[in-house]
Amino acid sequence: MNTFKASIKSGIKYAAAAVLGLVCLAQSVSADTLSDIRQRKKIVIAIDLGSPPFGMTDDKLQPYGSDVSAAKMLAKDLGVEMEIIQVTGPNRVPFLLTNKADIVIASFSITPERAKVINFSVPYSASESVVGAERSMQIKSLADLAGKRVGVVRGNLQDTLLTPIVPKGTILVRYDDDSTNAAALLSGQVDAIGTAKELVTTTARKNPGRNIETKFSVKVVPHGIGVRKEDTALLAWINSWVVTNMKNGNLAKSYEAAAGAPLPDLSQYLPK
Known part of the structure; x- marks a missing residue:
């Protein structure tokens, strides 16, 4: 079993324990983030609002997207208000570790x-990492990236996936967020981008004259809710919440409403 699958299965076992009663055990701790959130009646959630269809802003600068919908549901079920703090791919972990966000x-x-x-929760969402470019660009596989400029978000998943496998001669150009990465493709600064399939679809829809399309798939990877290592009670509550809302279909509905496509099958990650 590779390390990626092992880490996912480890999370599943933790989730199963949560569903069976870990919540009660963890809440015996006298001081923890879950208790703090309930006492202040507000949860601070870090969301990337430059990563459609997961996080975006409308023409009135109001946040929306599948991650925003999930965050609203979570806060409502926890019985608290929600405050969004905006992050980008590279600063998600630092914002969590420096207590700028609860999750x-x-x-x-x-x-x-x-x-x-x-720590990560049980997967609540997923994305397919792909390489996207204009239809006229002759790219069908990794080998075709040789000699091409390919945009990725610095330190993000696609950067991690592509860096060790792109052919010699590929120039990876790193940007700070998904919006800038997509803009680089549209402006011709790069020949292609490594990103989530959903972002390629959104970019194509917003720019119909450019004929942006997915060239090939790199990997399908599940998403988890990020929590600090010491916040065991909070993680236990979130795991139980994710399992419930995956089984009742609420998370799948919010994803499809934002992405315009069904949520990838994540049943293998749920406790039996």
Whole structure:
């Protein structure tokens, strides 16, 4: 079993324990973030609002997207108000570790590297990492990236996935967020981008004259809610909440409403 699958299965076992009663056990701790959230009646959630369809802003600068919907549901079920703090791919972990946010719901792909410093909930969402470009660009596989400029978000999942596997001669150009990465493709600064399939679809829809399309898939990776290692009670509550809302279909509905496509099957990650 590779380290990625091992980390996911470890999370599943933790979730199962949560469903069976870990919530009560963890809440015996006298001081924890879950108690603090309930006492202040507000949860601070870090969301990437430059990563459609997971997080975006409308013409009135109001946040929306599948992650925003999930965050609203979570806060409502916890019985508290929600405050959004905006993050980008590279600063999701630092904002969590420096207590600027209680949790992170930001198309946060579960990776072994990140799992070393934070905990992830049971997967509540997922994205397919792809390479996207204009239809006229002759790209069908990794080999075709040789000699091409490919944009990625610095330190993000696609950067991690593509860096060790792109062919010699590929130039990876790193940007700070998904919006800038997509803009680089539209302006011709790069020949292609490594990003989530959902972002390619959104970019194509907003720019119909550019004929942006997915060229090939790199990997499908589940998303988890990020929580600090010491916040065991909070993680237990979130795991139980995710399992409930995956089984009743609420999270799948919010994803499909934002993405315009069904949520990838995550049943293998749920406790039996």
